[in-house]
Amino acid sequence: QAQLVESGGGLVQAGGSLRLSCAASGRTFSIYNMGWFRQALGEERALVAAVSRNGGSTHYADSVKGRFTISRDNAKNTVYLQMNSLKPEDTAVYYCAAGWPGSPSAADPGRALYWGQGTQVTVSS
Numbered sequence: 001q002a003q004l005v006e007s008g009g010g011l012v013q014a015g016g017s018l019r020l021s022c023a024a025s026g027r028t029f030s031i032y033n034m035g036w037f038r039q040a041l042g043e044e045r046a047l048v049a050a051v052s053r054n055g056g057s058t059h060y061a062d063s064v065k066g067r068f069t070i071s072r073d074n075a076k077n078t079v080y081l082q083m084n085s086l087k088p089e090d091t092a093v094y095y096c097a098a099g100w101p102g103s104p105s106a107a108d109p110g111r112a113l114y115w116g117q118g119t120q121v122t123v124s125s
Helices: none
Strands: 003-007 010-013 018-025 034-039 046-051 058-060 068-073 078-083 092-098 119-124
Touching (some): 018 092, 018 119, 034 068, 034 078, 046 068, 058 068
Parallel strands (some): 010 119
Antiparallel strands (some): 003 018, 034 046, 034 092, 068 078, 092 119
């Protein structure tokens, strides 16, 4: 059974860094776009960053450009999100997702085939 498992969330002070990991299992995820979404309390789930099948193309939400970096290692079936210069407004549950059609920038939470269970990121001021 295909599965995505996130890790690396936690509590960090503003200005700090965290690295999220998403380990995929159950099938070969190198055939899929993969990405990270986040959902803050009372808000809709929104794209943070996405990466193409071979890692050659990435897309970021404007709010995280220059601070977050997405990457993937297909040999390890894992995608990462390096988050630097964190802000309190980055506080959310972060979800790994895979399998929407089209390019990384076409990421749509309604069309992703696979989701992880989410990991909480809390940034204190």
